[in-house]
Amino acid sequence: MKTDEKKPTRRSRAVAAKRAAILEAALAFFSQFGIHGTTLDQVAERADVSKTNLLYYYPSKEVLYVAVLKEILDVWLAPLRALAHDQDPLMAIRRYIRLKLEVSRDFPQASRLFCLEMLQGAPLLKGELAGDLKQLVDEKAAIIERWIDEGRLAGVQPQHLIFMLWATTQHYADFASQVEAVTGQTLSDPQFFDQTVDNVQRMIIEGIRVR
Numbered sequence: 609m610k611t612d613e614k615k616p617t618r619r620s621r622a623v624a625a626k627r628a629a630i631l632e633a634a635l636a637f638f639s640q641f642g643i644h645g646t647t648l649d650q651v652a653e654r655a656d657v658s659k660t661n662l663l664y665y666y667p668s669k670e671v672l673y674v675a676v677l678k679e680i681l682d683v684w685l686a687p688l689r690a691l692a693h694d695q696d697p698l699m700a701i702r703r704y705i706r707l708k709l710e711v712s713r714d715f716p717q718a719s720r721l722f723c724l725e726m727l728q729g730a731p732l733l734k735g736e737l738a739g740d741l742k743q744l745v746d747e748k749a750a751i752i753e754r755w756i757d758e759g760r761l762a763g764v765q766p767q768h769l770i771f772m773l774w775a776t777t778q779h780y781a782d783f784a785s786q787v788e789a790v791t792g793q794t795l796s797d798p799q800f801f802d803q804t805v806d807n808v809q810r811m812i813i814e815g816i817r818v819r
Contacts, residue, residue: 629655630662634676639721643673643732674732677725680718681736683711688770691748697755698817701773702809708777709805713795719781745770762816769816776808 616624633654637646648669652659666672687707691700712719725733749766756763780787780795787793793800 626655626657626661627665630657630665630672631676631679634672635680635717635721638673638676639717639724642724643669648672670732677722677733678736680715680722681741683715683718684722685741685744687711688744688748691751693751693754697752697760698813701816702813704773705777705809705812706805708773709780709795709801709808712777712781713801716781716784716795719778723778723782759818762818764816772812776812780804 630651633651634646636654637650646669648659648662651672652662655662662672666675687704690707691704730737745767749770752761752766752769755761756766784794791800795801795804
């Protein structure tokens with residue numbers, strides 16, 4: 609059977625693997641030391657590539673930093689993209705909370721780096737925030753507004769609900785050290801993860817349930 613889809617070549621797979629290794633190494637350093645405390649030599653050594661090879665894919669540290677942040681945004685926003693009007697609102701938001709906590713559990717470095725960039729005023733990411741991010745939030749806020757108008761959710765301001773969901777779920781990654789100091793546990797503990805999901809879901813759902 610013929611197909612129009614092109615299978616990745618050995619070279620394309622090697623390029624993709626090298627890019628992934630560079631981004632992973634960059635995330636490890638950027639999330640710990642920030643852009644100014646990280647050198648390309650460190651990233652190249654950790655990714656097991658030459659600095660020249662790294663610069664072939666990412667011509668400067670700023671370009672590499674933005675590439676890492678854009679990849680974080682893709683992972684971070686995937687659960688929000690899944691929200692659709694034809695879903696049951698409370699079930700959809702329950703699922704969103706679980707998915708966002710899974711992201712906080714599985715990608716804590718990414719969440720912390722994004723938080724660091726926001727605290728610094730997002731100097732290298734303002735275009736993305738004002739463009740694709742704002743467009744996505746506007747689309748999902750419109751869905752939440754429709755749910756409210758239809759009497760399926762309590763009357764809350766949609767953007768503030770989204771901000772609350774972000775703040776609550778990302779806290780467990782951005783302030784993981786604080787969470788562990790207070791509770792002695794992290795999201796990597798299955799029992800604590802399930803407890804966190806249940807409590808966050810109940811607190812938020814009870815605030816937006818129609819009464």
